[in-house]
Amino acid sequence: MLSQLRPALVLFVLFTLLLGFAYPYAVTGVSQVVFPSQANGSLIEKDGKVIGSSLIGQAFTSDKYFHGRPSATTDTDPKDPTKTVPSPYNAANSIGSNYGPTSKALMDRIKGDTEAAQKENPDTPVPVDLVTASASGLDPHISPAAARFELPRVAKARGMSADKLQELIEQNTEGRFLGLFGEPTVNVLKLNLALDAMAPVAAAPAATPAAAPVTTAAPPPSPASTAKE
Numbered sequence: 001m002l003s004q005l006r007p008a009l010v011l012f013v014l015f016t017l018l019l020g021f022a023y024p025y026a027v028t029g030v031s032q033v034v035f036p037s038q039a040n041g042s043l044i045e046k047d048g049k050v051i052g053s054s055l056i057g058q059a060f061t062s063d064k065y066f067h068g069r070p071s072a073t074t075d076t077d078p079k080d081p082t083k084t085v086p087s088p089y090n091a092a093n094s095i096g097s098n099y100g101p102t103s104k105a106l107m108d109r110i111k112g113d114t115e116a117a118q119k120e121n122p123d124t125p126v127p128v129d130l131v132t133a134s135a136s137g138l139d140p141h142i143s144p145a146a147a148r149f150e151l152p153r154v155a156k157a158r159g160m161s162a163d164k165l166q167e168l169i170e171q172n173t174e175g176r177f178l179g180l181f182g183e184p185t186v187n188v189l190k191l192n193l194a195l196d197a198m199a200p201v202a203a204a205p206a207a208t209p210a211a212a213p214v215t216t217a218a219p220p221p222s223p224a225s226t227a228k229e
Contacts, residue, residue: 044189052189057140059088060192063157064201066142066150068188069129070113072097073137089138096135120153141185144173158199168194 031039042054052058057068073095075087087093099106113131127146133139147169155162172191176182 044193046193051193053140054187054190055140056091056138057089058189060188063153065192065195066147066154066186066188067130068142069139070109070131070133071137071139072133091138094136094138096137097133117149121149124149140187140189141174142188144169144184144186147173147186147191154195158195158201160199164198165195168198 028039037043043050044052044054057071059071060067068089071088071090073087073090073093074084075090075093077083077085097106110131114126117126117130127143127149129143130146130149148166151162151165151169154160155165169186169191172186172194174185174187176184
């Protein structure tokens with residue numbers, strides 16, 4: 001029996017050291033050297049402070065900022081732990097709505113969002129990504145068409161020319177991966193940071209009590225915060 005148990009124990013210890021320690025440490029070390037930004041969460045900083053990640057969207061609501069896609073993520077209701085409440089871009093609870101294409105709740109929500117968007121820009125078809133949530137609820141990107149759709153609202157709120165904003169959108173448009181895969185996208189947080197750099201605005205109060213106070217004209221400092229005015 002011992003002759004059978006010993007090889008099993010040796011292999012257990014060997015693979016524990018190899019796969020539980022050596023491999024993870026090697027991968028971590030290589031990633032820190034070769035891809036340090038991605039390995040540490042693709043964080044975005046402003047004035048030495050982390051204000052978000054390029055991989056996680058933020059819920060901007062001010063007319064002076066470009067808005068991202070709807071988000072179906074939720075969080076625990078502080079008044080009743082057995083229930084949940086909407087919490088856009090909650091990175092701790094990545095999830096879609098799980099509504100099917102025949103869901104009345106989904107259709108009503110899309111209809112309401114579409115009508116609200118059409119009031120901002122009545123002469124232009126509403127891009128589908130502005131009224132549909134991603135499967136993760138955390139998508140930080142919108143299409144260039146969606147950014148252009150929001151352009152008149154932002155230009156009016158900031159008193160800027162449409163041409164300058166159009167140029168800004170083009171500068172912040174990311175092309176297809178390797179020139180072949182996916183579609184061109186615009187990272188909303190990066191676009192809003194570039195917007196503030198071009199035309200700073202007064203700081204906006206955070207919309208959630210848990211958000212850190214905003215002391216600069218930058219977008220909110222956490223993925224769960226919103227920019228309101």
